[in-house]
Amino acid sequence: MAVKLKGPVIKEEWCKGCGICAAFCPKNVLKMEGNKVKAVDRDACNNCGLCELRCPDYAIYLEEGEKDDK
Amino acid sequence: MTSNLVKSYFRMDKLPHIWCPGCGHGIVTRAVIKAIDELELDKDKVCIVSGIGCSSRAPGYLDFNTLHTTHGRALAFATGIKHANPDLEVIVITGDGDCSAIGGNHLIHAARRNIGITAVAFNNNIYGMTGGQYSPTTPTGDKGTTAPYGNIDKGFDICKLAQAAGASYTARGTVYHAQLLTRLIKNGILNKGFSIIDAVSVCPTYYGRKNKKGDAVKMMEWLKDHAVNVAAAAKLPEEKLAGKFLIGELYHNPQPEYTEEYKKITESLRRG
Ligand SMILES: Cc1ncc(C[n+]2csc(CCOP(=O)(O)OP(=O)(O)O)c2C)c(N)n1
Ligand code: SF4
Ligand code: SF4
Ligand code: SF4
Numbered sequence: 001m002a003v004k005l006k007g008p009v010i011k012e013e014w015c016k017g018c019g020i021c022a023a024f025c026p027k028n029v030l031k032m033e034g035n036k037v038k039a040v041d042r043d044a045c046n047n048c049g050l051c052e053l054r055c056p057d058y059a060i061y062l063e064e065g066e067k068d069d070k
Numbered sequence: 071m072t073s074n075l076v077k078s079y080f081r082m083d084k085l086p087h088i089w090c091p092g093c094g095h096g097i098v099t100r101a102v103i104k105a106i107d108e109l110e111l112d113k114d115k116v117c118i119v120s121g122i123g124c125s126s127r128a129p130g131y132l133d134f135n136t137l138h139t140t141h142g143r144a145l146a147f148a149t150g151i152k153h154a155n156p157d158l159e160v161i162v163i164t165g166d167g168d169c170s171a172i173g174g175n176h177l178i179h180a181a182r183r184n185i186g187i188t189a190v191a192f193n194n195n196i197y198g199m200t201g202g203q204y205s206p207t208t209p210t211g212d213k214g215t216t217a218p219y220g221n222i223d224k225g226f227d228i229c230k231l232a233q234a235a236g237a238s239y240t241a242r243g244t245v246y247h248a249q250l251l252t253r254l255i256k257n258g259i260l261n262k263g264f265s266i267i268d269a270v271s272v273c274p275t276y277y278g279r280k281n282k283k284g285d286a287v288k289m290m291e292w293l294k295d296h297a298v299n300v301a302a303a304a305k306l307p308e309e310k311l312a313g314k315f316l317i318g319e320l321y322h323n324p325q326p327e328y329t330e331e332y333k334k335i336t337e338s339l340r341r342g
Contacts, residue, residue: 018092056096061073
């Protein structure tokens with residue numbers, strides 16, 4: 001099986017809550033909850049990587065591996 | 071819990087960085103690193119040089135040969151480094167103030183010599199570090215702490231300035247167009263002579279607040295709505311381009327590179 005990307009990993013300690021990743025996620029995977037971002041619909045992620053590219057704080061990135069079913 | 075890219079090229083003990091929430095400088099820094107990674111440059115053969123400013127803090131976070139110099143002088147130091155070590159890939163990280171106000175003279179002369187340096191101007195249209203004074207790229211009419219009623223100066227176009235002075239590669243990207251920005255930095259590094267990439271960044275804390283531009287998300291949306299790719303712009307009537315700005319590769323005209331020309335002279339004298 002080809003290596004897939006597993007969707008976003010969030011490093012909460014580094015997230016400064018700017019909201020950029022959530023605002024421009026094309027699949028509405030991400031949502032701001034207070035001052036932190038949460039992945040609310042992980043299954044919808046298309047692994048486009050835009051969140052990682054535009055996070056000023058390196059607090060979100062795509063993890064390699066099979067997508068968890070959970 | 072950090073991406074391999076960040077682990078490979080950042081000084082992990084210096085992270086998280088101290089830029090404000092939503093500051094575009096982190097996005098530009100990542101684009102520089104991504105370009106270096108995609109080009110598979112040897113870390114020990116790269117030297118990253120900066121001046122002073124929020125933008126110029128970037129090399130402190132990066133695990134390369136780095137030099138944090140004095141305000142406006144990054145290109146002068148970088149010229150010396152490149153001269154002494156022509157094999158090094160010298161990359162300058164600078165701000166709009168750093169490279170076009172106090173350092174404007176160094177910019178035009180680095181461009182004039184077409185020395186093999188790639189400069190990435192983190193252009194947030196303001197002096198961020200010192201609290202929001204207007205810079206040579208603050209648009210006319212916009213406010214800064216030193217222009218409370220609106221700036222009456224006309225702004226510099228960093229790319230046009232560098233091109234007129236002799237740069238062989240000029241390009242503009244933005245933090246919204248981060249993929250394009252990475253590609254432009256890569257091509258700038260590949261160009262042998264002097265390259266400048268005007269990386270339009272956002273400073274929500276000063277430029278944003280002073281000019282009621284909203285938060286970082288709003289400022290990114292503004293970039294999305296006002297940037298036009300140079301290829302698309304060529305097909306558009308002038309009125310459609312009013313109030314817009316160009317992104318993409320703006321100029322590329324390979325010319326003899328300074329340290330190579332210098333080497334030719336020294337070798338001919340040795341032979342003579
Ligand atoms: C010789 C000198 N003059 C002035 C300063 C004060 N100073 C520090 S950073 C800066 C401007 C920074 O603006 P810019 O280069 O646009 O970078 P930014 O902080 O916006 O990223 C100034 C005027 C200084 N450090 N040294
Ligand atoms: S872009 Fe980064 S810092 Fe901003 S909300 Fe998303 S994860 Fe947090
Ligand atoms: S990779 Fe794309 S779809 Fe997935 S969370 Fe990030 S921005 Fe959204
Ligand atoms: S003051 Fe502006 S440029 Fe400096 S870190 Fe804050 S947002 Fe970034």
